[in-house]
Structures are given as C-alpha cells and as structure tokens.
Amino acid sequence: MLNPQHLAAFASIVRAGSISKAAIQMGCGKSVLSRQLARLEQDLGARLIQRSTRRLTLTQIGEQVLQEALQIDKALSNIEQMAGQHQQEVKGRLRVTCPMPAIGHLVPLLTEFCQRHPQIEFTLLVEDRLVDLIAEQIDVAVRVAHLEDSNLIARKLADSQRVLVAAPSYLAKAGMPQVPDDLRQHSCLVYAAGGKVFDEWTFMQDGISNRVKVAGCLQANNGMALIAAACSGAGVLLIDRVLVAAHFASGELQIILPQYQLMHGSPIYAVYPARDWLALKTATFVAFLQERLFVDL
Structure with a gap:
C-alpha cells in the first residue's frame, strides 16, 4: 500500500525543483526526502524523476502520478489545518451522560458552558445505568459513585x-x-x-x-x-x-x-475514554467541570 506521505513528499520535491530546496521548505533533512522518494518509486515499480546535477525531469508516469500526488498533498495539508484548528477552537458536539438525579445541577452548567463557547452543542444522555462510553460514543460521563478500575480516565471533581x-x-x-x-x-x-x-x-x-x-x-x-x-x-x-x-x-x-x-x-468524577490525544472541546469541558461543578458542596 502506498504511503500518502511519500506521495506528498514527491509533490513537494517537484514544486520546489530539487530535493534540497524541498527539504529546506519542509524543515527536514535531504536524506529523508531522498529515502521517501526512493521508497515511493520502489513501491510503484517505476522511476518518477530523472535526476541530473542541474534539474529534475519527470518521467511520463511521473507526470501522471504528480497530478494525484498534488491532490493528496493538498488533502494532507487541509487535514493538518483542520486538526490544528480543532485543537485551537472549542467547537463541535459533546456527548455527555449523567445519572438522572444530577440533571438539576448539571443542566444549568451545560447552558453556562454553551454561553462561554457558542460553537459547542451538547447531546445529554440521562441514564442511571453504567453507560458504555466507547460503544455509545460518549465524550464525558459525570458519575456519582465509587469507580471500579477500568481503561477509562477519571478526574475527581468533588466529594x-x-x-x-x-x-x-x-x-x-x-x-x-x-x-x-x-x-x-x-x-x-x-x-x-x-x-x-x-x-x-x-x-x-x-x-x-x-x-x-x-x-x-x-x-x-x-x-x-x-x-x-x-x-x-x-x-x-x-x-x-x-x-x-x-x-x-x-x-x-x-x-x-x-x-x-x-x-x-x-465521590463525583468526570470520566472519559482513554485516547492518545484529547480533543480540546473535551479537555475544556472537563476543566470547566472541575472549576464550576459542585463548588457549593
């Protein structure tokens, strides 16, 4: 299977006119790009660029691959921008669950959080049962209970x-x-x-x-x-x-x-699934709960 990063590196090399210039623009070593280009050609079983001391010349298949590689390079760039924006803006839908008796205290705070962050939308699942956060795609659960060990992350809010x-x-x-x-x-x-x-x-x-x-x-x-x-x-x-x-x-x-x-x-906990990274909307909401939830207890 082709590596999209190798295709993006190929597009960057062609745009820059040389591997050296592309490496400077991308902030990486020349040898890294050279290996990525070589691996792409190996995976394709075809030479994409004719190398010379003065310039790079695309082969016939290289010209065809370039058109697709440019689209992949753009897509990767867009994804990086979206991820960066995602981590800079508190926005999107948060799926939250809590036990039924807690809604009287929690719901006003959801409203307050929305006022602080107008691009946030909540879906609230009110359940006394122990909700499977992963199966039901829950971002945060507020639980009033002594927790058993699990693969979830728990942040204590209060006693x-x-x-x-x-x-x-x-x-x-x-x-x-x-x-x-x-x-x-x-x-x-x-x-x-x-x-x-x-x-x-x-x-x-x-x-x-x-x-x-x-x-x-x-x-x-x-x-x-x-x-x-x-x-x-x-x-x-x-x-x-x-x-x-x-x-x-x-x-x-x-x-x-x-x-x-x-x-x-x-004890009262905010619980959420363990992940390699935590969406900013989730991290901000958990911090808000630690700041505001049950402060009068």
Whole structure:
C-alpha cells in the first residue's frame, strides 16, 4: 500500500525543483526526502524523476502520478489545518451522560458552558445505568459513585456531602427533629438495592458517633424516586447533596439537623475514554467541570 506521505513528499520535491530546496521548505533533512522518494518509486515499480546535477525531469508516469500526488498533498495539508484548528477552537458536539438525579445541577452548567463557547452543542444522555462510553460514543460521563478500575480516565471533581432533608410540608405536619434519635418517630425514605437495605444512618457530633435505625413508608432502589417522594412530603431522606441541590434552590426541600456531621457521600468524577490525544472541546469541558461543578458542596 502506498504511503500518502511519500506521495506528498514527491509533490513537494517537484514544486520546489530539487530535493534540497524541498527539504529546506519542509524543515527536514535531504536524506529523508531522498529515502521517501526512493521508497515511493520502489513501491510503484517505476522511476518518477530523472535526476541530473542541474534539474529534475519527470518521467511520463511521473507526470501522471504528480497530478494525484498534488491532490493528496493538498488533502494532507487541509487535514493538518483542520486538526490544528480543532485543537485551537472549542467547537463541535459533546456527548455527555449523567445519572438522572444530577440533571438539576448539571443542566444549568451545560447552558453556562454553551454561553462561554457558542460553537459547542451538547447531546445529554440521562441514564442511571453504567453507560458504555466507547460503544455509545460518549465524550464525558459525570458519575456519582465509587469507580471500579477500568481503561477509562477519571478526574475527581468533588466529594459529595450527605445531607438529611425533608419537605416543608412534611415538617409542618410531623415536626422538626431536634436530635438523631427523633428520627425513629419519623417516616424515613430508605435506599435499598442489591439485597441491601440502607436503613442505619450514622451521625457525628463532637467526635461521638450515633447510629440510628430508621423506617418509613417507602424503600426504593432509585434516588430520583426517593427525591420525588421527599418533595411530595412523604418523609425524611438521607441523600448526596449534589442530587438535591436544585431542590434547595426551589425551596422544595430543606436541611434537617445541620449541626450533625454525616458520612461522606459518593465521590463525583468526570470520566472519559482513554485516547492518545484529547480533543480540546473535551479537555475544556472537563476543566470547566472541575472549576464550576459542585463548588457549593
């Protein structure tokens, strides 16, 4: 198979009028171009240039090959320019995925990023499942989880703090808990998955740990369902702060027992496929997430 770079080198030699001049213009050694020309002639099984001490003369087949080589040389030049421009301008479409409960916090930031970079377009895939980034051509995934080892690149954005929340309507009816043990008398919304029920909540104050077993009207394996239940006034919820940030802003939920420390929630990562080079749009977006995402956590 012919090497396109050898064809481009052949076109450059003809345009320059000599191998020496072409080498100077291309910023490479004369011997490099000589070898490339020789290899091209060897691959074609034909001499393209008649060499003399004064000038280069194309053979008949050399003239025919030159017309195609010029097009290849132009194409390679255009590709280099496009690649350079691609790495200098933040533009194009970014395919991003995130878990459903995170959209309230992430979507406004996508809008802000578009305002900073008007030539960016987003496709957002909202999935609680673990998306195959390579198979589904995802540029960046925002994941709120402890990650397993993989061939993906992960950039940690933050440690999400856990908060205890309830709707004002629920608190008006059931009363505001004053200490963790009060939760035993409240309806608590509990996460349950994989055969495990996470119904023991641990609180820290002044170095003292207090573990409280809770119960309530609903267990679910989906954070979005539990958040919806809490917003509707169904009970008290222990949740990663990032997942309910938008509900604080809207007043749908408020924090309970803020004087107590809770265990850290899941770390938040920006994850993307490992590549030899990273597109500027992707690198800029990941840096933006590190700058802006969850800064209030």
